[in-house]
Every structure is written in C-alpha cells, then in structure tokens.
Amino acid sequence: MGVEVRVEGLTKSFGGQLIWRDVTLTLPEGEINVMLGPSGTGKSVFLKCLVGLLKPDKGHIYIEGNDVATCSERKLYEIRKLFGVLFQDGALFGSMNLYDNVAFPLREHTKKSESEVRRIVMEKIDMVGLQGAETKLPGEISGGMRKRAGLARALVLDPEIMLLDEPDSGLDPVRTAFLNQLIVDLSQDTGATFLIVTHDINTARTVPDNIGLLYHRHLAMFGPREMLLSSEQPVVRQFLNAQRFGPIGMAEEKDADELAAEAAAGVELPPLPPIPLQLTPSDGYARDTQRPPGEWCATYGIAPPPGSFQPTVTAGAMS
Numbered sequence: 001m002g003v004e005v006r007v008e009g010l011t012k013s014f015g016g017q018l019i020w021r022d023v024t025l026t027l028p029e030g031e032i033n034v035m036l037g038p039s040g041t042g043k044s045v046f047l048k049c050l051v052g053l054l055k056p057d058k059g060h061i062y063i064e065g066n067d068v069a070t071c072s073e074r075k076l077y078e079i080r081k082l083f084g085v086l087f088q089d090g091a092l093f094g095s096m097n098l099y100d101n102v103a104f105p106l107r108e109h110t111k112k113s114e115s116e117v118r119r120i121v122m123e124k125i126d127m128v129g130l131q132g133a134e135t136k137l138p139g140e141i142s143g144g145m146r147k148r149a150g151l152a153r154a155l156v157l158d159p160e161i162m163l164l165d166e167p168d169s170g171l172d173p174v175r176t177a178f179l180n181q182l183i184v185d186l187s188q189d190t191g192a193t194f195l196i197v198t199h200d201i202n203t204a205r206t207v208p209d210n211i212g213l214l215y216h217r218h219l220a221m222f223g224p225r226e227m228l229l230s231s232e233q234p235v236v237r238q239f240l241n242a243q244r245f246g247p248i249g250m251a252e253e254k255d256a257d258e259l260a261a262e263a264a265a266g267v268e269l270p271p272l273p274p275i276p277l278q279l280t281p282s283d284g285y286a287r288d289t290q291r292p293p294g295e296w297c298a299t300y301g302i303a304p305p306p307g308s309f310q311p312t313v314t315a316g317a318m319s
C-alpha cells in the first residue's frame with residue numbers, strides 16, 4: 001500500500017498573485033512527509049492541487065502513471081479515490097452524527113451493504129479512539145474529537161495517500177502528542193503515503209521521514225528529516241528554531257535593509273537544537289521506512305548538533 005507522488009515544476013497563481021513557482025518534489029511511497037511554511041505561503045493550495053481540487057498553472061503531478069494536473073475529469077474522479085483528506089476544520093457535516101459522517105464516503109462512492117458499512121465505520125472509529133461517541137453530533141464534541149472523526153472519515157476508503165491539513169491546529173500539547181502517535185501508528189498499519197501540513201515544530205521534528213519548507217513563493221528545501229534539521233540555511237534555521245531573527249518577517253520576507261540592520265547589530269541565530277529520535281509506532285517495532293538515526297548525516301559528512309539522537313530528547317514528544 002502507499003503510492004509515490006511525483007511533483008514536477010508546479011506553479012500556481014490566482015489572477016496576478018503568484019503563490020509558488022516551480023515546486024519539484026517526490027513524496028516517497030509509504031513515507032510520512034511534513035510541509036512547513038509561514039502562514040499564507042500556499043501550503044493548503046498545494047494540498048488542493050495534489051488532490052485535483054485546484055488546477056496548477058504549470059507543471060505535473062504524477063501518481064501511478066497519471067498526471068493529476070492535466071488528466072480528464074473522469075480520470076481525476078478515479079485518482080481521487082486514492083486519497084484520504086483531512087481539511088483544516090475537519091469539514092464534518094454538522095447535522096450528521098459521527099457514525100453517518102464517517103460512513104458518508106462509503107455510501108457515496110461504494111455499493112457496500114449497510115452491514116459492511118457498519119463493519120468498516122466501526123473499525124475506523126475504533127482506530128481513532130472514538131468508540132462510544134458514534135451518535136454524537138460534531139457540535140457536541142471537543143475540537144480534538146472532531147479532528148479524530150475527520151481522520152476516521154479520511155481513512156474509510158483505505159486511501160493510499162493521506163493529506164492532513166493542520167491536523168493539530170487548536171489542540172493542546174498532550175492531544176497533539178496523542179495525535180502524532182496515532183499518525184505514526186496509522187502509517188505503520190496502512191502503509192499509506194502521508195503529507196501533513198503543520199505549524200507544530202515538535203511534530204515536524206519527530207513525526208516525518210521527510211520535511212519540506214515553502215517560503216517566498218518557492219520550495220526552499222525538501223528532503224530527509226535529518227537534512228532539514230541539520231541545515232545551516234538561514235530560513236530553515238529561523239523557522240525550525242522559531243526565531244524572529246532571519247529572513248522571514250511578520251507579514252512577508254524581510255527586505256535587504258532589515259537584514260543588513262540585523263547583521264550590523266551582530267544578531268545571530270542560536271545554535272541548532274539536537275535532532276531528536278523519530279517517533280516510533282506504539283507496538284515498539286521500528287517503522288518500515290525507518291532509517292538508522294544519524295545515517296543521513298553520516299552519509300553526507302554532516303556533523304549533527306551535539307546531543308542529537310539521544311533517547312531522552314523525544315521523551316516529551318512520546319509520553
């Protein structure tokens with residue numbers, strides 16, 4: 001299970017507003033990928049292009065030999081069945097209880113009997129830990145439960161590709177840690193390819209196999225987790241260290257004068273924090289996609305920040 005998504009030279013604008021240009025990356029089959037970027041850099045637009053809800057101006061999105069960017073509507077309807085999507089707000093139907101919300105894609109896209117629908121819905125509700133809440137309306141449950149219900153619905157057609165748009169937004173740190181563990185477990189159980197948009201740095205540091213950063217209307221970097229977490233590129237260091245100093249400004253990228261003033265003032269980014277261990281599945285086994293800690297750094301002759309890959313570093317993320 002899980003398919004590769006190959007994006008080549010993707011460009012998107014709305015009217016005269018360029019969102020990003022020439023985005024090229026590959027989401028490897030069965031791996032977890034995280035997309036970071038300052039607000040408004042077009043991360044949600046990127047997800048919508050992948051699933052064919054928005055048409056890019058240029059470029060290609062290859063999935064199983066088809067190009068989502070240029071294929072017919074009929075083909076797109078078929079390709080969409082490979083996707084499970086969790087939108088930012090969970091996008092649940094307010095008048096339907098959780099059971100009917102999760103059952104919706106099965107009733108809409110398959111001819112399964114109601115007993116088969118029940119079996120699948122209850123399995124997914126169980127997977128996300130919502131047993132007993134099936135009859136509740138979305139308005140009667142917490143934000144975290146709504147996210148998990150959205151996740152169950154995204155899983156119900158056994159997708160090969162999971163797109164999660166800020167699954168952790170609005171969640172407290174403990175719920176976020178549980179959600180992250182759930183994502184790693186789901187990835188292990190389903191083998192699907194994941195792309196997660198998040199602003200949570202701890203999630204970005206511990207959950208994915210690969211990380212990308214959209215910034216200033218382009219993809220600044222995309223690659224293995226260790227590559228980003230050991231990067232000396234100012235924009236990557238600023239973002240992953242959550243600093244005010246560096247090329248990213250409050251509204252947009254800083255201009256040359258602002259950067260020169262920072263340099264003249266002798267402002268420097270703090271050293272890179274240690275690279276934590278990757279979050280492992282809760283059954284205690286390594287992920288199928290897991291690479292030995294430090295392997296990427298060793299292969300490319302990069303000295304990881306001191307204290308990297310120590311078991312204690314992930315303690316906060318795992319417990």
Ligand SMILES: Nc1ncnc2c1ncn2[C@@H]1O[C@H](COP(=O)(O)OP(=O)(O)OP(=O)(O)O)[C@@H](O)[C@H]1O
Nearest residue numbers: 014019037038039040041042043044045046197199
């Ligand atoms: N359908 C649309 N028509 C016109 N402009 C759009 C449309 N969808 C998104 N945009 C614009 O594209 C830009 C990027 O939006 P997007 O929601 O993808 O950003 P984001 O990186 O996901 O932001 P955030 O991190 O704040 O969620 C914004 O300026 C937004 O107004």
